Amino acid sequence: MSGVWAWIEHQDGEIAAIGRELIGAGRNGADSLEEPLTALIFGHDIAGVANQAFDLGADAVIAADDLSLAQVRVEAYGPLIADLARERQPSVILAGATTRGRDLAAWVAADLDAGLVADGIALSFDSDRVIVTRPVYAGKLMADVFVTEGPQLITLRSRAFAPAEPTGKSGDVEWVQPAIAEDEISTQVMAVESSAGTVSLADANVIVSGGRGVGGPEGFEPIKELADVIGGAVGASRAAVDAGWIPYDYQVGQTGKTVSPDLYIACGISGAIQHQAGMRTSKVIVAINKDQDAPIFKLASYGIVGDLFEIVPALTAEFTRRLGE
Amino acid sequence: MKVVVCIKQTPSTTAVFTVENGQVTWDDPGGKPLVLNPWDEYAVEEALRLQEESGGDTIALTMGPDSSQDALKSCLAMGCGEAVQVWDDAFNGSDTLGTARILAASIKKISDVDLAIFGRQAIDGDTGQTIVQTAQKLGWTPLTFVSKIKAVDFDEGTITVERQLDDGRETVSARLPAVIGVVKEIGEPRYPSFMGIRKANRATIPQWSAADLEIGGGTGAAASKVDWSNIYGLPPRDTAVDFIEGETTEEKARLLVDKLFEEKVL
Ligand SMILES: Cc1cc2nc3c(=O)[nH]c(=O)nc-3n(C[C@H](O)[C@H](O)[C@H](O)COP(=O)(O)OP(=O)(O)OC[C@H]3O[C@@H](n4cnc5c(N)ncnc54)[C@H](O)[C@@H]3O)c2cc1C
Ligand SMILES: Nc1ncnc2c1ncn2[C@@H]1O[C@H](COP(=O)(O)O)[C@@H](O)[C@H]1O
Numbered sequence: 001m002s003g004v005w006a007w008i009e010h011q012d013g014e015i016a017a018i019g020r021e022l023i024g025a026g027r028n029g030a031d032s033l034e035e036p037l038t039a040l041i042f043g044h045d046i047a048g049v050a051n052q053a054f055d056l057g058a059d060a061v062i063a064a065d066d067l068s069l070a071q072v073r074v075e076a077y078g079p080l081i082a083d084l085a086r087e088r089q090p091s092v093i094l095a096g097a098t099t100r101g102r103d104l105a106a107w108v109a110a111d112l113d114a115g116l117v118a119d120g121i122a123l124s125f126d127s128d129r130v131i132v133t134r135p136v137y138a139g140k141l142m143a144d145v146f147v148t149e150g151p152q153l154i155t156l157r158s159r160a161f162a163p164a165e166p167t168g169k170s171g172d173v174e175w176v177q178p179a180i181a182e183d184e185i186s187t188q189v190m191a192v193e194s195s196a197g198t199v200s201l202a203d204a205n206v207i208v209s210g211g212r213g214v215g216g217p218e219g220f221e222p223i224k225e226l227a228d229v230i231g232g233a234v235g236a237s238r239a240a241v242d243a244g245w246i247p248y249d250y251q252v253g254q255t256g257k258t259v260s261p262d263l264y265i266a267c268g269i270s271g272a273i274q275h276q277a278g279m280r281t282s283k284v285i286v287a288i289n290k291d292q293d294a295p296i297f298k299l300a301s302y303g304i305v306g307d308l309f310e311i312v313p314a315l316t317a318e319f320t321r322r323l324g325e
Numbered sequence: 326m327k328v329v330v331c332i333k334q335t336p337s338t339t340a341v342f343t344v345e346n347g348q349v350t351w352d353d354p355g356g357k358p359l360v361l362n363p364w365d366e367y368a369v370e371e372a373l374r375l376q377e378e379s380g381g382d383t384i385a386l387t388m389g390p391d392s393s394q395d396a397l398k399s400c401l402a403m404g405c406g407e408a409v410q411v412w413d414d415a416f417n418g419s420d421t422l423g424t425a426r427i428l429a430a431s432i433k434k435i436s437d438v439d440l441a442i443f444g445r446q447a448i449d450g451d452t453g454q455t456i457v458q459t460a461q462k463l464g465w466t467p468l469t470f471v472s473k474i475k476a477v478d479f480d481e482g483t484i485t486v487e488r489q490l491d492d493g494r495e496t497v498s499a500r501l502p503a504v505i506g507v508v509k510e511i512g513e514p515r516y517p518s519f520m521g522i523r524k525a526n527r528a529t530i531p532q533w534s535a536a537d538l539e540i541g542g543g544t545g546a547a548a549s550k551v552d553w554s555n556i557y558g559l560p561p562r563d564t565a566v567d568f569i570e571g572e573t574t575e576e577k578a579r580l581l582v583d584k585l586f587e588e589k590v591l
Pocket of ligand 1: 211239256269271272338
């Protein structure tokens with residue numbers, strides 16, 4: 001067995017952020033194991049994307065371009081990766097721990113009867129073995145986990161690995177055929193409503209979140225204004241979501257999204273253990289809360305005790321001034 | 326219609342964990358240390374909603390030790406018609422693939438199942454892998470992150486769902502039988518009724534062991550291809566909170582922004 005493979009997600013003709021991170025992590029892995037890095041890219045009209053993978057540092061690109069692959073469907077993509085893997089025996093297969101990457105990795109592992117480790121946030125290498133550090137029990141504990149035999153399937157969390165930078169390299173894409181025909185696939189995608197354009201929580205560098213302390217739907221206005229000024233995404237606690245002030249898509253926490261931005265600003269959020277589960281790996285945490293004993297201050301790097309309706313607009317004004325300079 | 330809901334018993338969300346020599350134990354001083362996985366409550370709710378709409382049977386299924394009967398009783402109390410506990414010493418230490426093989430064999434034994442509904446993920450391992458792996462072992466269509474069942478026709482064998490993905494929403498139609506994993510938006514789980522709780526307490530839940538099932542492939546620690554022996558506590562976050570003090574709100578804002586520029590997080 002030899003070779004590190006990475007399944008690369010793309011959107012609108014560009015490799016997605018998680019794809020660049022996978023090539024970055026995969027490059028390190030391939031160099032440590034002294035094996036080549038191969039990018040797997042599937043879709044329709046994807047010649048441009050396939051070439052980008054070389055530029056980002058892949059040694060080889062295996063691509064499939066077909067109408068049946070236009071949408072990511074496990075039934076179409078799964079057998080394609082599994083058949084290639086049976087034929088060529090890679091030692092490692094990486095995917096993003098995204099909604100689509102998780103599904104695909106799980107299916108391929110089941111088809112190959114291989115071991116799978118999800119949600120890696122760091123990798124280390126011990127001869128031909130990849131040790132995956134991952135949070136467990138909602139981030140309350142950590143584990144160093146590895147696959148004991150056969151191909152090692154691993155999914156990696158967004159924003160945990162440095163994205164690959166363009167190298168100027170190019171190469172010849174190897175084009176392969178879909179593994180199964182359209183009429184053997186049970187699922188049909190009838191409609192897609194893309195959330196492209198809005199800042200995705202998983203990819204955000206900066207997140208400004210509001211909790212019960214914002215007091216109502218209009219309380220998210222100052223939160224959004226601050227987020228806009230610093231180019232961040234808006235998040236929320238479950239209390240704010242349950243109150244109907246903001247949709248569930250914004251919820252951060254154990255039963256919402258897991259995020260890991262460079263900066264997380266929690267406004268009017270007490271910091272319940274289930275909220276922490278979704279944001280504790282943020283690099284710098286700022287808490288704004290009028291209760292100086294709120295648990296969020298145990299986790300925060302910086303805190304301001306006070307009314308968020310005074311402090312948040314003051315921060316917006318200060319950032320506007322400073323970033324304008 | 327015959328719907329199986331796959332559920333797992335997990336530590337509660339407020340459980341406090343201790344690790345010693347790689348062994349994890351936990352307790353919940355404020356409540357029950359073991360609960361029905363919170364995500365699986367949504368799966369139970371959706372199964373009950375389908376049952377109310379189309380009639381037929383809902384069966385709660387778990388692979389787990391005897392303590393998991395409590396989690397099955399919660400499902401019965403909510404309104405599931407039947408429950409099955411699958412356990413064998415040989416299942417101990419299964420990875421998700423082993424679990425998927427056992428669940429697939431159990432669903433086959435239940436027979437004539439149209440739909441198997443799963444939660445989004447189990448809050449212990451947090452993998453969400455078991456859903457698709459069970460589908461693969463059954464040869465059924467996997468539909469994950471389902472936020473709404475838009476239409477289902479058990480006679481025609483078709484289903485249309487809305488899926489909530491990282492990059493947006495999609496509407497997908499598929500043929501039954503299918504395995505679906507639901508997310509929170511599917512609908513708030515109901516509380517068990519008083520009658521339901523009484524019925525659940527009196528129920529005797531059948532137990533199946535390895536000998537009752539035709540499992541395709543290995544199970545338990547011996548067949549697991551994932552080594553989980555190195556679990557440890559979190560390194561503490563290095564610094565205590567730095568409270569920003571100042572005469573005025575503006576001054577506090579300025580001091581905080583200074584610090585954030587110094588941290589180079591912007
Ligand atoms: C199974 C389960 C899963 C859960 N999953 C999640 C999850 O995914 N995400 C999540 O967030 N929660 C989750 N929870 C809920 C969690 O336990 C808390 O109830 C929730 O996080 C509280 O939200 P909050 O901090 O906004 O509200 P509260 O705890 O009510 O805190 C509000 C805070 O705002 C402060 N405040 C009020 N007014 C102001 C003001 N004007 N200025 C400054 N500060 C102010 C208060 O001092 C207080 O600290 C879950 C719970 C369970 C049981
Ligand atoms: N031991 C089990 N018995 C029954 N269902 C399970 C079991 N483990 C996981 N599941 C189901 O699979 C879903 C995903 O679990 P996981 O892959 O462990 O995160 C859960 O929400 C349950 O619906």
